[in-house]
Amino acid sequence: MPQYQTWEEFSRVAEKLYLADPMKARVVLKYRHSDGSLCIKVTDDLVCLVYRTDQAQDVKKIEKFHSQLMRLMVAKESHSVAMETD
């Protein structure tokens, strides 16, 4: 269960893992106010990637990443109207 020390690396590998099989992968966020810690995990039940932090500057990055993945999941893959004009 690899724990990543840098956000850059984690987000790169995590996005790759999701794109490899969107239906299998899931994202888990754990926030503890009492400890002041935030942990994000991306897994497809075979590989598990984890990034932990206690820094406020990471909250924005993690929240943006979370939203980015949400958008990927909701985006329709079937051909859009624009392409049908060909």
Place this chain on the structure above:
Amino acid sequence: MVLLESEQFLTELTRLFQKCRLSGSVFITLKKYDGRTKPIPRKGSVEGFEPSDNKCLLRATDGKKKISTVVSSKEVNKFQMAYSNLLRDNMDGLKKRDKKSKSKKSKAAQ
């Protein structure tokens, strides 16, 4: 597991965060969802099930209470704005980086 509408989910999620401020964790799970409501049978054919591609499932819990919602592409814009604000507002207990202020203080002392 309580399935809620997006707006109600946001309200309940805020409440979860507030409840866990002194102790406890808030877990949020996000997964792509294809709209199935029945489990896949081991044998036999799936009955006329059309997987939809544009939904995701959001779950949240504090270890005791569980809530969930389904977000589709139609709602994602509005939902995402509110959701991002919610996360940023509530996850405010983390350490702020103050290396700069420390170095300023040491310079001033010298």
